[in-house]
Amino acid sequence: MKKAGLTVLILSVILLSGCVKTQKNQNHDGNGREVSGQEEAPLTVVFEGHDMEGNVVSSDVFSDSKLTMVNVWATYCNPCLREMPELGELAGEYDREDFQIIGIISDVQEGASQKSVDLAAELIETTGADYTHLFLNESLYFGLLEDVTAVPTTFFIDENGEILDIVVGAMKKTEWEEKIDALLEEQ
Numbered sequence: 432m433k434k435a436g437l438t439v440l441i442l443s444v445i446l447l448s449g450c451v452k453t454q455k456n457q458n459h460d461g462n463g464r465e466v467s468g469q470e471e472a473p474l475t476v477v478f479e480g481h482d483m484e485g486n487v488v489s490s491d492v493f494s495d496s497k498l499t500m501v502n503v504w505a506t507y508c509n510p511c512l513r514e515m516p517e518l519g520e521l522a523g524e525y526d527r528e529d530f531q532i533i534g535i536i537s538d539v540q541e542g543a544s545q546k547s548v549d550l551a552a553e554l555i556e557t558t559g560a561d562y563t564h565l566f567l568n569e570s571l572y573f574g575l576l577e578d579v580t581a582v583p584t585t586f587f588i589d590e591n592g593e594i595l596d597i598v599v600g601a602m603k604k605t606e607w608e609e610k611i612d613a614l615l616e617e618q
Contacts, residue, residue, distance in 0.1 A: 474593065474594050475591065475592045475593055476490050476493070476574055476575050476586075476588055476592045476593075476594060477490045477574050477592065478490050478570045478571045478574030478575055479570045480535075480541070480565040480566060480567075480568050480570060480571050481541055481565065481566055481568070482563050482564060482565055482566075483548075483551070483552060483555070483563075483564050483566075488533075488563060488565055490574065490592050492531075492533065492563075493588050493589070493590055493591070493592045494590050494591075494592075495527065495528075495531060495590075496527060496528060496529060496530055496531040496590065497528065497529050497530065497589065497590050497615060497618045498529065498530050498531075498587060498588070498589060498590075498595075498611065498614050498615055498618060499530075499531050499532070499533060499587070499588045499589075499590075500518075500521075500530070500531070500532045500533070500585060500586070500587055500607075500611065501532075501533050501534075501535060501575065501585065501586040501587075501588060502518060502532060502533070502534050502535070502583055502585045503534075503535045503537050503576060503579055503582055503583060503584045503585065503586075504534055504535070504536065504537065504582055504583050505536070505537045505538040505582045506536065506538055506539065506547075506550055506551055506554055507538065508582045508583065510583060510600065510601035511582055511583045511601065512554060512558060513601060514583065514601040514602065514603075515534075515554075515555075515558035515559070515560040516558050516559050516560070517603065517604035517607070518532055518534075518560055518562070518607070519558060519559040519560040519561050519562065520559075520604065521604060521607055521608065521611070522560075522561060522562040523561070525611070529615055530611060530615065531562070531563075532562040532563075533562065533563050533564070533565065534555075534560060534562060534563065534564035534565070535564070535565050535567065535571060535575075535576070536551050536564055536565070536566055536567065537567055537576070537579070537582055538567070539551045539566055539567065540566055540567040540568060541566040541567070541568045543566065548566075551564070581599055581600075583599075583600065583601050584597065584598070584599050585597070585598045585599075587610070587611075587614050589618060590618075595614055595617075596610070596614065598610070
C-alpha cells in the first residue's frame with residue numbers, strides 16, 4: 432500500500448508542475464502527440480475512482496451524457512478557482528442527458544489527509560462548483576492524466592469515452608458555452 436501511495440504522490444508532483452492562466456487549445460490525440468490533418472483512432476478513456484462522498488465512479492459515467500467536460504484543477508491554482516463558479520453555473524444550465532461536468536482534484540489523492548479533503552470540500556462549496564469531483568488515483572492518472580502538465584486542463588469526452596478536445600488553461604463562461612454548444616452540435 433505504501434508503494435502505491437508513493438507512486439501516486441510522485442505522479443501528483445509531476446502532474447502539478449504548472450498552473451496556467453490563459454486558454455490554449457491543443458489539437459492532439461490525448462497522448463501528447465499533435466494531430467496534423469491525418470485522422471488517428473480516438474483515445475478511449477478508462478478509469479475508476481472515488482468522489483468526495485466516497486462513491487465509486489468509473490468511466491461508465493460518460494454514457495450518462497452526450498458530452499462530458501472533465502476539468503482537472505488544484506486547490507492552489509487561482510485560475511482554476513476563479514473559473515469554478517461559472518463551471519458550477521454551466522453544470523446546472525444544461526440537460527444532464529446532453530452535458531455534464533466532472534472535476535478531478537489533481538493535488539488531493541485518494542486516502543489523503545482529512546485536512547486536504549476538507550480544504551477541497553471547502554473550495555468546492557465556496558465556488559459553487561456543484562458537480563461530481565474525483566480524487567486523484569493511479570487509475571485516473573494512467574487513464575486520462577498522464578500527459579497533463581498544467582492545471583486547469585479540461586477534456587471534452589463523448590458518450591463512448593472518446594476524447595474530442597483538450598483545453599489547457601482557464602476560460603470565461605461565454606467561451607466555455609461556445610465550445611460546449613459547438614461540440615454538442617457535432618454529436
